Amino acid sequence: MPDHESVRRLRAQAQALGDGAREASAEAVVRRVFAIQAQDASAADLGIRVRGLDITAPAIRAAYEDERSIVRGWYMRGTLHTVPSEDARWVLRLLSSRLLAATGRRYQQLGLDDDLRRRADRLLRQVLAAHGPLTRAELTGHLTTLGVPPDGQAPFHLIRHAALTGILCHGPQRAGEATYVLLDDWLPALGRFRWEGDAALAELARRYLAAHAPAALEDFATWSGLPVTWARRAWRLLAESGVITEYGTLTMPAGRVQELPVLSDAPDVRMLPAYDNYLVGYRTREVSVPALHQARVWPGGGLIRPTVIADGLAVATWSRGSGARSIQVDAFEPVTPQAQQGIEREKAAVVRFLQASS
Secondary structure, three states: OOOHHHHHHHHHHHOOOOOOOOEOOHHHHHHHHOOEEOOOHHHHHHHHHOOEOOOOHHHHHHHHHOOOOEEEEEOHHHOEEEEEHHHHHHHHHHHHHHHHHHOHHHHHHOOOOHHHHHHHHHHHHHHHHHHOOEEHHHHHHHHHHHOOOOOOOHHHHHHHHHHHOOOEEEEEEEOOEEEEEEHHHHOOOOOOOOOOHHHHHHHHHHHHHHHHOOEOHHHHHHHHOOOHHHHHHHHHHHHHOOOEEEEOOEEEEOOOOOOOOOOOOOOOEEEEOOOOHHHHOOOOOOOOOOHHHHHHHOOEOOEOOOEEEEOOEEEEEEEEOOOOOOEEEEEOOOOOHHHHHHHHHHHHHHHHHHHHHO
16 A cells, blocks of 8 residues: 555656656646646746746746647636647537536526527627737626626626637736637647547546546546546546556556655755645645645635645745745744755745746
């Protein structure tokens, strides 16, 4: 039975967060982890930074806007994620029907019936074709011509509906604000969907395990927002194709179980942003965050604080002071001198990154 330390280090290594693992570009980071939590755009950038080797904020912006190799949209659990652009369509096709159905009651509460949603989709397609990229406020202004009130959540849900139906996606930033563009204009279609049906389900599970294993099918269900019955089917499909293997009670990609290198005296310290994948990609938390300190990472109200990990184990939370020069670290317990050196290096790297992005 693998112990917590082995599981934790394997997970951190898979996420490019431990044992020295780092990727050379924003695209490579997103390909490796498949999906970066992106409900907070600046946290998403920091989530790419922490997994990369000297990746700058301008380089991340170029991956979004010039190379268009990564894209931000509503995917797993209906939450904003950054994914590889070439995977955006098949993942959306797999998940969108369930996400739209799960939002049905909210549509009713907001008075967004089927007819209004269809008319809003047509309008958003037309105005983006004529004027895009447009901000949320600008799209809201157009939606008011359909009688949609500009205040409240109705405009947001109509924009999200158009994203889930494959009409629009996030485009370039304008003065630090997100804009929306037509998906087919921003990311020209590459032909048929790369995966469909059960093949898409199995591929999503395979990508999850590549970035999160060792993990259980319940972890995949938690991360994806899919029912456990779907996760069970995905596991069966992967097992039948021979691409997974057991790791105690957990699952690993076949061929990736190997002996971890001996830990050095200097731990691999990383400063995770709020809502990081490493903290939300599993059903339970005890492997990565000591039970005694979990409330400091998850204080309630849906918050997940920025966290410092050392060899995959949470040892502190951190916060930004005024401007980009001040980083405050709140350690759970006294850290070793080697870990403190790693924290200071990470603080300096985060400050450099934030200064370049301001």
